[in-house]
Amino acid sequence: MYKTVIGLEVHCELKSNSKNFSSARNGFSDIPNSHVSVVDLGMPGILPVVNKEAVRNSIKMALAMNCTIPDYLTFERKNYFYPDLPKGYQITQFKHPIGEDGYVMINVNGEEKKILIHDTHLEEDTASMDHYNDYSLLDYNRCGVPLLETVTEPCINSADEAVAFLETLRNIFLYTDTSYARSDKGQIRCDVNVSLMKDGDTHLGTRTEMKNINSFSGVREAIISEVARQTEVLNNGGVVVQETRRYDETTKTTYSMRSKEDAIDYRYFTDPNLPPIKIDSEWVSEIKEEIPKLPQDRFSTYVNDYIINEKDAYTIVRDKSISDFYEECITLLNNPVIISNWLCGDVMKYLNKESLDIIDSKLTPNMLTDLIKFIDDGKINGKQGKTVLEKMMESGKEVKEIVEELGISQISDESEIRNIILTIISNNMNLVEDYKNGKRVFDYFIGQIMKETRGRANPVITSRILKEELDKYL
């Protein structure tokens, strides 16, 4: 048997107004080559200027991954020729990356695991290319977009762990508001290194690398397929060759791209146009303050302090907007379990059905807690609550308004109920006689009251007052 050893290199585009080293906009556009400056195109004589916002977001991520931040940042050039790289080199970090020696806690099937981060560094994205039969199209909108590359140690041991790490990492990006991290837009992409080692072995086996996989399911499949391939090679007495392989999403297999011998020497050296940048420790503390409570911490608060079940806690923290919504609800109504039940139940059901994010829905924390209070106060019952919630999410109207529209608010006002009861009793004096004689007419009276109030009379209050009034005749 073999132990699987995986290391990941995750590239994620950062949020910022302008690009990493130019003043062109950092934004997605359907119009190709509309966010491009002379700097992005590597025109002769251009110089890069580091984007402070991108550095800030990188530091934020590095801190969120428990990395050490260096006193000085340097930028290095990675040299290679390709049309998607107009300068002929990519500005990246090699010597003094923005974060080193960190870790991220992940949760795989209920088990906690610490994933070690070798480093995280700031670089620039390349242009996107579309290849056709006899030509290719280049779009430089992406060229120069700030990109944070996070490199793990080879400490991941299964496809499940790899995907759990990626999901956690994406969540940290979303929680720190540093990236949209959408894999469908290619904003988060992954290189996967896989090797196998014999049980009991102490040194790592030969690894292969699969580059640029842009979905988490792709990562999972690529790992499974590559582990199977390497297992077969080893079982047949062969050796795994160190090489770069490409994962083909359609066939779900990997094939060889280039061997180690053909590996490119990127001739890294420090970019002389970018002097070392001093990272002020006060600035780092200031950035640290801005990091919100991260999903792992929220999870433990929910489970340990709010006493909600792990499944629901996980559902809530998986989406920062849901988690923020949940926490705001708790500030309005101190009943975490009931709120969680509603949120993970009917609210999520509706959102899934409509494919909505909670921030795009019409529901607010105020509306949800109002609904819960209405039920607690006995103004409507639980079953009615579900109907009201759906109407609220459709229309964005307040609970009170919907309850009125539906005419379903419970009558809990004692004097109002008493008046109705007195009228019904006075109209049915013959039945009062039957009551006195011990006949079972109580339920008939209840029926009459419910008919009169169209079922809105609070049943508990109603039977108590009815009994009081009827007993007066005894």
Next chain:
Amino acid sequence: MNITELREKLDKGLVNSESLFNESVSLAKESQKEYNPFVTIMDKYECSKSDGILSGIPYVLKDNVSTNGILTTASSNILSNYVPVYDATIYKKLKDAGAVLIGKTVLDELAMGGTGTTGHTGIVKNPWNKERQIGGSSAGSAAAVALGIVPFAIGSDTGDSVRKPAAYGGIVGFKPTYGRISRYGLFAFASSLDHLGIFARNVRDVAIVTDTVKGHDSHDMTSLPDDDKMYADTLNKSVKGKKLFYIKEALDNNSEDPELGNILDNFKEVINKCESLGMKVHAESISRDLLQALYPSYMAISCAEATSNDSNLNGIHFGVRGEGNNPNEIITDARTKGFSELIKRRFIIGSYILQKENQEKLFLNAYRVRRMIVDKINELFKEYDAIIMPAASGIAPKFSDKSDKLSDKYLILDNHMVIGNFGGYPSITIPSGFVDNMPVGINITGRVCEDDLVLNIANEIEGALKYKDQIARELK
């Protein structure tokens, strides 16, 4: 006429700037046939309104400075059709100051080289003697000023590419402290060594132009904060008591070479003048091994940076496009046809030096030599205000001359000015007389950010020497 004289005539209405333009352009066209200083001569007069001191004054730019809408070739075939879409900061500042562009001048291809013979439009000849080089790489700019076509010109200086041709052309060439003038828009050769520089026929003009083009630029992270000084205002301060040194080893002469003897004699005369101005001049010793390592280290660093900097020249996004069936073939074809053999040689050296297995031995050792010489000079600058040296080991070479690149004369005396680029020091060459009817010059290099003092010393020596405002054609 120099800038001060032209300014006075313009202000008095004795000339107007358009007629100055026309005069310069016709001189340029006339000189072009014989000396070939220009890649482009402007045909349309353009001048922004300004009341600055350079308003209406004609000048030229080296053809590696980005000019929106005007062909900029870096004297390379690969850029022979390249018209930039943006202005270099220095060009923008000169335009805003009302200076009038006359043309773009020939350089050694991509600013690599010191002969003025490798540009794609042909060799540039020395205005004092057509059989001789003007030197490079800022060959056309030096020639245009020496010929009296314009009172000042912009060049670039990575090893000595402004200061050496200035010496061979009998004019003044100055490169300020690294970062004093923004490099934004200067086609990069070796970014850590590249400086923009100024040619003129006297120190005051150089100071006036520097005052106009210097300053912090948000486009250039290596540009310095403003120093809020006007260098032209402090040129005449007394230099009495200032201490200069020359490198003893560089001036050792055991040869029978009469030209070198004359150069050293000329230098001794300059030293005497310095002393008569009340300055003290001493010989200081620097290890010969370190001095001999300057040129190879310069080559290692500059070729390494150049091979990366010039990787944008692939014919895909701009420049002359190559042919082929895939991107690699297209890029290879464009670069094969677009560069001369000398350039390819430098790129190969640069790539070799940057290779993983060679970096430590070649690239990083070159950086160590750079650090060592800079530390040594900084140590000496604690005692001295500036270095004074002959700008070259001889007069401008003939086109047919061959130099022994392993001799001390070449390695040390002809290449010591690279110290100015290694340390980013302000450094100026001024004419100091004639040897064999050809002009020679001396170089003064001072402490970082003391551009004003370097110009002040140069101005005082210039005053004592009487070789200012020389125009080559006057000798004919």
